Amino acid sequence: MLTVFVDESGADGKSRYLVHGALFVRHAALDPMREDVRRRLAQYSFPDELKWSTTTRKRVARDIKAVSTFFEVYSTDGVESSPRFQCLVVDQHRLLTTQFHHGNADVCFYKFLYQLLVKRIGEMADMGERVHVVLDRRSTRQYDLNDLRTVLGHGLKKELGWGAPHIASVRYCDSKLEPLVQVTDFLTGAVGYHRNGHHLKPNRSAAKWLASEWLSRKVGLASLAKEQHRSTKFGIWTIRLKKGSPHRLAA
Numbered sequence: 736m737l738t739v740f741v742d743e744s745g746a747d748g749k750s751r752y753l754v755h756g757a758l759f760v761r762h763a764a765l766d767p768m769r770e771d772v773r774r775r776l777a778q779y780s781f782p783d784e785l786k787w788s789t790t791t792r793k794r795v796a797r798d799i800k801a802v803s804t805f806f807e808v809y810s811t812d813g814v815e816s817s818p819r820f821q822c823l824v825v826d827q828h829r830l831l832t833t834q835f836h837h838g839n840a841d842v843c844f845y846k847f848l849y850q851l852l853v854k855r856i857g858e859m860a861d862m863g864e865r866v867h868v869v870l871d872r873r874s875t876r877q878y879d880l881n882d883l884r885t886v887l888g889h890g891l892k893k894e895l896g897w898g899a900p901h902i903a904s905v906r907y908c909d910s911k912l913e914p915l916v917q918v919t920d921f922l923t924g925a926v927g928y929h930r931n932g933h934h935l936k937p938n939r940s941a942a943k944w945l946a947s948e949w950l951s952r953k954v955g956l957a958s959l960a961k962e963q964h965r966s967t968k969f970g971i972w973t974i975r976l977k978k979g980s981p982h983r984l985a986a
Contacts, residue, residue, distance in 0.1 A: 736762040737860050737900070739852065741870045742910075742919040744787070744927030745827070746844065752930040753844075755851045756822040756923025758915060759859045763816040764809035765915075771809075772914035775801045784910065785917035787924025787943070795942040799949055801914075802921050806953060819859060820922050821970040823851035824930055824962070829976040845883060850974065853890035859967075860900035871916050872907040880905040925950045926971065929959035 740758040745751075760768060776785060779797045783789075790798050808817045825847055852868065860866050868887070870880075884905040891899035910916040925947045928934060934944050951959050954969040964971040 736865050736867070738765055738867045738869060739856065740915045740919045741848065741868060742916060742923050744923045745931060750927065750931050751826065751828050752927060753825040753827050754822050754923050754927040754930065755848050756820065756919050756926065757851060757855060758919040758922065759819040759821070760915060761816040763811040763814040764818055767809040767811060768804050768807070768818060769914050771804045771807070772801050772918060785921060787921045790942050790946055792942045795946055798921065799946055802918055805918060805922065819968055821851065821855040822923060822926050822972065823847060824971065824973040826976060849883065849886060849890065853887055853894065856900055857891055857894050862898040862900070864900045865903040866900045867903055868905040869913065869916060870907050871910045871920065880907065926959045
């Protein structure tokens with residue numbers, strides 16, 4: 736069984752680059768990693784939710800310690816596994832939703848998410864494996880997850896045939912109750928922080944700069960702003976859009 740935790744960064748209407756992030760966790764690592772994140776957060780006097788947006792001088796040591804679970808290898812019943820992270824970056828300055836999807840930004844948002852999931856689930860999951868997708872609940876209008884589950888299933892079968900991974904469920908969750916969505920939020924936010932150039936600003940957050948530099952070194956990159964980084968552990972995929980025209984996505 737494979738569980739995919741999903742979050743995004745830069746969907747606030749202010750950032751140039753939108754980042755969809757997905758954390759892939761196999762059954763052997765699922766509960767041990769979840770409990771490890773909870774335990775590390777609870778060691779501090781402010782065991783509130785781990786979020787990239789709230790990483791401050793006070794919290795940065797705690798946050799890095801909790802996110803370090805991403806680099807651990809976990810074992811359940813003798814089976815070892817380590818989580819993986821993949822993200823898709825979209826240049827929103829090249830995206831004209833007004834000319835496509837009848838201006839419905841939510842539909843466009845989820846179609847980019849579909850691109851990331853159908854591509855990377857096809858690579859990360861075993862043939863016929865059951866896959867659960869968990870999304871952080873968004874404050875905007877919610878998308879029909881039955882539709883997303885259906886199109887993901889169809890897309891995987893189209894790419895891989897009838898032995899494709901099986902999308903067993905797609906659901907929203909409250910990130911306050913799911914530590915692995917919180918880790919996804921942090922990893923995705925760090926990529927968005929570099930890609931949107933916040934680390935280069937004179938008034939940058941010292942804590943976010945420190946955390947993003949730490950993550951860059953851990954994944955072997957000079958910068959998380961790299962357009963393409965082909966890696967099963969920490970992959971970055973920038974989708975190429977033609978400037979000044981709407982981008983037609985797979986349904």
